[in-house]
Amino acid sequence: MEVRGQQIRKEYYRSGTGSNIFTAVEECDFLVPSGKLTVIHGRSGSGKSTILNMLAGILKPTGGSVFYDDTDLYSMRDEELARFRNLHIGYVPQGRSAVPSLNVLENVALPYALYEEDGEEAAAEMMERFGIADLSEVMPDRLSGGELRRMAIARALVRRPEVIFADEPTGDLDDENTVAVFGALRELAAAGAAVLVVTHEEDAFEYADHIYAMNAGKLE
Amino acid sequence: MRIFRKLPILNLCRRPVRSAMLLCIAALLSFTVFGGAVMVSGLRRGMASLEDRLGADILVVPEEAARKNDLESIVLQGSTGYFYMDDSKLDEIAAVDGVGQSTSQIFLASLAASCCSAKVQLMGFDPATDFTVLPWIRKSYTEDLKEMEIVVGSDITSDEGDTLTFYDTDCTVAAKLTRTGTNYDRCVFAGADTIRVLTASSVGKKLNQFKEIDPNHVVSCVLVNVNEGADIDQVASAINDSVDGVTAVRTTSMVSGIAANLSGISHLVRILIAGVFILAFIILMIAFTMLINERKREFAILRVFGVSRRSLAGSVWSEILLICLTGALAGSAAAALVTLPFSGALRSRLDMPMLSPGIGTILLYLLLAVLICAAAGTLSSFWNVSRVSRADISLALRQER
Ligand SMILES: Nc1ncnc2c1ncn2[C@@H]1O[C@H](COP(=O)(O)OP(=O)(O)O)[C@@H](O)[C@H]1O
Ligand SMILES: [Mg+2]
Numbered sequence: 001m002e003v004r005g006q007q008i009r010k011e012y013y014r015s016g017t018g019s020n021i022f023t024a025v026e027e028c029d030f031l032v033p034s035g036k037l038t039v040i041h042g043r044s045g046s047g048k049s050t051i052l053n054m055l056a057g058i059l060k061p062t063g064g065s066v067f068y069d070d071t072d073l074y075s076m077r078d079e080e081l082a083r084f085r086n087l088h089i090g091y092v093p094q095g096r097s098a099v100p101s102l103n104v105l106e107n108v109a110l111p112y113a114l115y116e117e118d119g120e121e122a123a124a125e126m127m128e129r130f131g132i133a134d135l136s137e138v139m140p141d142r143l144s145g146g147e148l149r150r151m152a153i154a155r156a157l158v159r160r161p162e163v164i165f166a167d168e169p170t171g172d173l174d175d176e177n178t179v180a181v182f183g184a185l186r187e188l189a190a191a192g193a194a195v196l197v198v199t200h201e202e203d204a205f206e207y208a209d210h211i212y213a214m215n216a217g218k219l220e
Numbered sequence: 221m222r223i224f225r226k227l228p229i230l231n232l233c234r235r236p237v238r239s240a241m242l243l244c245i246a247a248l249l250s251f252t253v254f255g256g257a258v259m260v261s262g263l264r265r266g267m268a269s270l271e272d273r274l275g276a277d278i279l280v281v282p283e284e285a286a287r288k289n290d291l292e293s294i295v296l297q298g299s300t301g302y303f304y305m306d307d308s309k310l311d312e313i314a315a316v317d318g319v320g321q322s323t324s325q326i327f328l329a330s331l332a333a334s335c336c337s338a339k340v341q342l343m344g345f346d347p348a349t350d351f352t353v354l355p356w357i358r359k360s361y362t363e364d365l366k367e368m369e370i371v372v373g374s375d376i377t378s379d380e381g382d383t384l385t386f387y388d389t390d391c392t393v394a395a396k397l398t399r400t401g402t403n404y405d406r407c408v409f410a411g412a413d414t415i416r417v418l419t420a421s422s423v424g425k426k427l428n429q430f431k432e433i434d435p436n437h438v439v440s441c442v443l444v445n446v447n448e449g450a451d452i453d454q455v456a457s458a459i460n461d462s463v464d465g466v467t468a469v470r471t472t473s474m475v476s477g478i479a480a481n482l483s484g485i486s487h488l489v490r491i492l493i494a495g496v497f498i499l500a501f502i503i504l505m506i507a508f509t510m511l512i513n514e515r516k517r518e519f520a521i522l523r524v525f526g527v528s529r530r531s532l533a534g535s536v537w538s539e540i541l542l543i544c545l546t547g548a549l550a551g552s553a554a555a556a557l558v559t560l561p562f563s564g565a566l567r568s569r570l571d572m573p574m575l576s577p578g579i580g581t582i583l584l585y586l587l588l589a590v591l592i593c594a595a596a597g598t599l600s601s602f603w604n605v606s607r608v609s610r611a612d613i614s615l616a617l618r619q620e621r
Pocket of ligand 1: 012013014022024042043044045046047048049050051615
């Protein structure tokens with residue numbers, strides 16, 4: 001499944017600026033092809049998260065449309081879109097993203113659990129993969145930043161989604177973990193997934209098929 | 221893994237301190253609602269049973285009794301005093317214009333009897349003329365009392381067929397009365413013949429000294445019903461004027477006094493409930509607002525991974541209702557523990573008749589308390605729950621990572 005943003009742009013209301021309108025992402029077309037790892041690189045505040053969220057179905061663009069193959073993402077009703085995200089999109093949020101009242105295993109199995117499906121096996125497998133298998137029963141507030149991040153990545157990948165978004169996925173990881181994360185993303189791309197990573201660091205470059213630069217809302 | 225459906229419970233169990241605090245607020249609310257409702261209803265029932273029994277328009281007691289005793293507590297609480305007059309007063313009173321039915325009663329004090337820890341009060345009535353005690357006894361015992369048979373109040377531990385001994389004289393318990401919530405529950409009732417025997421033996425024991433009165437002709441009070449159409453106040457003052465050495469008081473004025481008192485108390489309880497409701501409402505609203513702000517990011521994560529607005533709202537809602545309902549049950553249970561076993565203590569504290577409500581009424585109040593808690597929870601979180609479901613996922617994800 002490939003993701004196409006057509007003439008998408010995002011404006012925020014922001015009081016105090018001249019017209020009270022702040023353009024976070026200027027109108028652009030953007031393609032995340034399947035089977036490839038795409039990277040958007042840019043400074044903090046340049047609009048990377050904004051464009052990623054628009055493509056991931058959690059932020060409606062001010063103008064333009066997002067297509068997943070032939071499906072117009074934002075024409076769906078909320079229930080449909082939610083289920084669509086659940087089935088087809090893996091998302092690694094920036095920062096900490098654990099559900100505090102669930103243990104690590106339950107957090108990783110979350111995409112299954114939200115629809116009352118059994119994901120324990122798949123979750124266990126993913127945890128093995130990212131070296132957090134022995135943390136199953138631990139609550140997230142006991143984990144280190146790196147462990148939390150690996151948990152978030154395991155959760156995003158647990159359903160083997162066709163499209164994966166990762167917002168600064170290696171921000172607080174050491175080199176070893178960074179390698180593991182990009183290795184896994186690379187592997188998913190090789191298996192046919194469309195992968196988009198946004199980062200302000202350059203460590204993603206060596207794994208990328210396409211690299212875009214983002215500067216003050218302009219994609220280059 | 222049925223995680224999503226269990227999420228509200230998990231959230232509560234795995235955050236015990238937070239849950240306990242919210243629970244306490246809900247419990248406080250239901251404690252007030254349930255406890256207040258039970259108390260007011262207890263007082264109402266006590267009042268109703270009092271009116272049932274009172275049945276006399278005028279109470280006539282010896283003059284010196286009126287000075288020494290609180291007549292109100294004789295009438296309303298069924299407490300007996302020890303004062304006596306000659307039974308010829310009964311005929312004098314009966315002859316007064318406007319007096320319809322009249323009957324006499326005798327109060328005797330007994331030392332601790334075999335049955336009871338406290339002093340028992342003996343009350344003699346005249347089965348031939350009685351219209352106040354007998355109709356009430358009839359509810360528990362339909363036969364005529366034979367000589368040396370007595371009827372006991374509900375607080376007296378003896379049962380039918382037991383023998384109680386007063387002043388070395390044996391009496392047989394013929395029946396036990398239903399609870400009234402007044403001092404009558406600690407009384408022993410006997411017919412005129414039996415009470416004469418007991419009076420005589422008490423004189424023999426040098427208890428109950430009757431001074432100048434012949435023990436065979438003593439009465440403690442006379443109860444009067446006026447004729448149809450006669451004015452109770454006029455008849456009472458006619459008795460005061462024409463019969464020497466007695467004081468006649470109108471009983472219904474006391475009942476209306478206590479009724480005013482009661483409506484004052486129920487009014488107070490209603491204000492208290494409203495106050496606590498508003499307080500709980502505000503506290504819950506602040507608590508839920510804080511709670512939900514703090515968890516914005518968590519909710520956004522759930523949305524990202526596929527929870528729709530509607531199911532997220534449902535989940536948050538269940539969590540809040542769960543808290544409120546558990547709190548409501550805990551609060552009501554606490555209120556039940558406080559009010560029901562201590563209704564006796566509460567009654568003497570308030571100096572008003574009080575009868576615990578029946579199980580049906582209690583369950584009704586429990587339902588009421590639970591509903592009010594649920595309403596407080598729902599109303600106070602309404603805005604917050606809709607805010608959660610409408611929240612911008614992307615914006616929420618930006619917060620304090
Ligand atoms: N909801 C919002 N309201 C107003 N301004 C926003 C909002 N979200 C993001 N912005 C602004 O848009 C710009 C781009 O943000 P973001 O996409 O998070 O940048 P990046 O991820 O590259 O650091 C920033 O200047 C940010 O302050
Ligand atoms: Mg960002």
